[in-house]
Structures are given as structure tokens and as C-alpha cells.
Amino acid sequence: MSSSEQAPVNPKESSDSDNTTHFGFQTVEKHEKESKVAGVFHSVAQQYDIMNDLMSFGLHRLCKRFTIDASGVRPGNTVLDLAGGTGDLTARFSKLVGREGKVILADINSSMLNVGRDKLRDQGLVQNIEYVQANAQYLPFEDNTFDIITIAFGLRNVTDKEMALRSMHRVLKPGGRLLVLEFSKPEYPLLDKAGKFFSFNVLPKIGKLVVNDSESYQYLAESIQMHPDQETLKAMMEEAGFEQTTYTNLTGGVVALHKGYKF
Template identity: 45%
Template structure:
């Protein structure tokens, strides 16, 4: 589908039954199709992130971890959802001086396998636990974590409101929610350049490097279906979080959203 063929949704309406720009029967079909995408791209996921963003995703992830600013004392626990390959978890442990304890949860076993292997090579087995699970129904206790992070994953969740409610439930009082996600470009001209790059270059790179053009077409389309900054912030507030705010990155190509469980 060509750029501009569908405008961004203002809220989460339609996300449950959309697979990119295509309509699906319901949340179960969407989840199955998304799972298939990430099984296919798992081994080259991080390489493709570098190619698609020109390496900017690394700076964006560093910015999220810096805003969270993990304490350097034992006992601080975080949950990183949709974090299968470990990128955010590794940064959080490093920022804590090796003190943080994290659970990396992902619905996709292939992504988790990549992350667990990377963690073992870094000697982080004692800090991190990798768990297969669904963001909409976390098999985790109430009030268990000091921080909940999710980077470039929540737009792939069919029922975003359920995932946000679960994030609120598993955080301790005083705990913090941070989400890094592609968002709505707010700089004139940059939006047109970004659309051209997204719809023309990224699927072509996916086809050439990962041998999978279709998966990267979905990923580009899913960005355009995700709520913009103001509407996603509203959803975070509706889930019970307070002091909700966001920071744009690179003109709004991505944004970090923050909320507190008070």
C-alpha cells in the first residue's frame, strides 16, 4: 500500500482488528499474524532496526533508560515487556551498575531465544529472567515491580487498553511506566521524508537483508495505525496512571511516554 493510503487513528479504535492496513477477524487472528512476523524476523531484528533507523533506535532507547534513571542499589525490579532480544533490559542493568533485577517478557519464543542467548554471553543470567507471556494477561503478581518498560512493542498488542491495565496492576505503588514507540511526526517536511523512507525504503531493505518484505510492510503500516502522542497519553491516564507526560524524539518519529502509579 502506498504512503498516505490510510491516516493514523486518533485512539486505539480499530487496532484490535487491523493488521497494518489490512482488516482481520479479531484480536486472536491479529496476534497470530504478528507472532508469525516476529518468528520470521527474530534473527535479524536488531540489524534491521539499525538499518531502518540509521542507528537512531539506539539513541532513543538510551534516552528512555536515562529518563527512567534506575537506582544503583539492590532490590530494584523491572519488567520489560515485548523486550525479547534484551536491548532495553541490558541497558537497564548497565545503568543500575549491575544491581537491577529484571523480567523480560515476550509473547514470541523466537525473540526470547535471541535475548536469552545474548544475556548468557554478557554474563547477565543472574540479573535477568526471560519469560514467555502475553502483555494483555500477565501471569505475574500485583504490586511486584518498580518499573514497567516497553519499547516498540505496544502497537503490536491487539487490545492496548488491557495491556495498560496490566502494567498498572503489576507495578508497585510509586512505580513507573515508560513506553517508547513510534509516533506522529510533528515537523513540517520531515513527515514527508519519513513517509517516503518508510513506505519505499524499509520494505525494500527488509526484502534484501532479511528476505522478508511483507513483514516490514506490516511494521511500517502498524506505525501509522497507532494513536498519536496526545491520544496515547490519554489512554495511559485512563488506565489509572498519573503525572502522564511524553517527550518527542527526532521530531516525533518516536516518543517516550511516562506515567506513575500513585
């Protein structure tokens, strides 16, 4: 059976024990996943933006723009751009919240955070942005801090997604909202098949050519398949305490934007 034909297990099913989780299609100890994911993003950080454009044909930018528009951000808001990487969302939020607002770009990976900080500073965005290296499962912020939290293409890399969602809920203000932009389950079988073919047969080759690293992009392809589908993630958000939870399929469900409120 080729890699593109592997049937991933349901990510909501129990692993062999409470101490194991998934790193792509591999079952690993939970304490191992964080270091393995760190290795992936240390490897790809410098070419991350280029690879995103190549592997999405630039569509990730439209999805992020849709997320910004759906956030309802206003001047003076405090925003957490979690797993914010190279700062695409932070750059736009910084301009929208204005001088009275604040945006925190947070990422667990120091290489990604450094690339994001350098890029934003090169754009002259310095007045209302802070940078924090943080694990989504243990957010180092006080309760009821943020008006908006976004996590774009990052939740699937978190070791314990349920814990991370509870942590996000804790640091949101009452009336605040979480937006999760992530790969999801395509609505059409042919689109699903084409996506798997691209992910497993083309994406690692692009990774090898551009960053001399096919293994990291093999993991990223596998992580997409292991991520919960739309309804499962919606239920997970509700279990974490979010209300009025909805999702919008983008690009035929290849990507979905989930939104939930804290009341």
C-alpha cells in the same frame, strides 16, 4: 493511491465490531492479530538487531539510552522489560540494578525471547535476569511487583492496548513508573512525509534484501501509521490509571517517550 498515500483510520475509532482490530492497514478478527504478529517476529528475529540499525540509522540506540536515563532506575530495583525482544534495555538495566535487583525480559514471541536470552548470556549477563514469555494483556505477575516497566517499540503490536496498559498498571508498585517508547506523530509535515516515503518505499526493500521478507516490514510500516499519536496515547495511559503522565518527542516526534506513574 499508492501505499505511502493511504490515509489510516484513527486507531481509537471503533472497528466494524468489538471483535475486530487492525493488523497494519487490514481489519482482522482480534484472535487473528496475535498469530499474524507472531509470524512477523518469528520471521525477523535472527536479523532483528541488524534491521533496527539499518532502518533507524542507529538512532534507536540513542532513544533507548534516553529511556534508561529517564527511568530513574536505582540499585535494587525490580524492572520489567516488556516486549523486550533482543534485550537492549535489559542489558543496561541488569548492570544498573546490581546484584540486589532483578530484570525480567518478557516477550510474547518465543523466537525473539530466545535470541535475547542467547545474546545476553553471550555478554555474561546471567546473575539477575529472568526470561518470561508473556502477553502484555495478561501479565503473569502478582499485583505491585515492579518498580519500573518499559515497553520499547512493542505497544503498537499489541492487540488490545488499553487492556495491556491496565495490566501494566496492575503489576507496578505504588510509586512505580511506566515508560513507553514508540513511534509517534512527527512534529513537522516535511519530516512526516519523508518518514512515510522511507517506511513504505525503502523499508520493505531493505527487509527483502536482508531477511528475504518484505511483507513483514510492510506490516511494520503500516503499524507505525496506525499507532495512536502522542496526545491519544497519553489519554489512554491516564484512562488506565496512570498519573503525572508526560511525553517527550525524540527525533522530531518520529519517536516519543511517554512516562506515567502509579500512585
